[in-house]
Amino acid sequence: MQHLCQKPKSREKGHGKYNKIPREKVIKVNKEKSAVDRVWGRKFLGFSFYLKKDEIRIRPHEKIIKRLKDKIREITNRNIGISMETRIKRLNFLIVGWVNYFKIADMKAKLN
Template sequence: MRFSRATHLLIFCKSRRSAKRTLENVLPFIEEKLFLKVNREKTMVDEAKKVKFLGFSFYEKKGESRVRIHPKSVAKMKAKVKELTSRSNGMGNEERAEKLRRYIMGWINYFKIADMKKLLQTTDEWMRRRIRMVYWKQWKRIKTKFEKLQSLGIHKQKAWEYANTRKSYWRTSNSPILSRSLGNNVLKNLGFLFFSDYYRQVIA
């Protein structure tokens, strides 16, 4: 049987010398025995920490090699979240929550083997702030902001004070008032899923 296409492959060795020797031996086997074509441009010997592999990278901790998400993959993920949490994308909040949910589930299921607990925590904080900013922008008018804040449990005086604020949308999105009125549980009840929550479900 001949195979027309191979998948990606990493071989780990204890030293560069050993890695070069392994490469010299394995290439003829792959090409002559398995009848697979090797992409020589992408075939290399390098330190694990310098390798990007299918969106992953590697690092050493206490003498042990571990897996994490490559910075380019993190940047791509944040760009997608920013796109989905932009008010100018024409989506309603239900659609926004659903698209974020699908994206987060797919992303976590793909990268779940990587060490990413801290990354997910900081990403969630940033994403929640962006979602709060979306709602704050949507409320627009002072009267609407005042009524919404009151309906979400903010005292009348504080609600009126914040409804009249001249602070930027982004700055207000990080205020104690929006953190309380549009708290984590409120956002979850509105249908939003967060990376850390789904990650805990997947690895449980």
């Protein structure tokens, strides 16, 4: 569960609200994964958020970009005995799927 807010006082109030809800009306909340934080301080479904000219924008999170680059390195590794045709098919499948998932995000600068 994520509760996003801008001001530190709002974050403190948010933590208190979750503790006051009756137990029988609430699903179990994992406190390690849950947070009350600023929008740009969190990762959600692989996206991170940032401010640009007083507007909140989205981009792929750094961990997700690192994972993509690691997968590309794994596929393009010359020590693996697969044909170039299979390698290209795997790369195409990976990159097309990744770009389609993150197409709503700002990612041109991150992928260079």
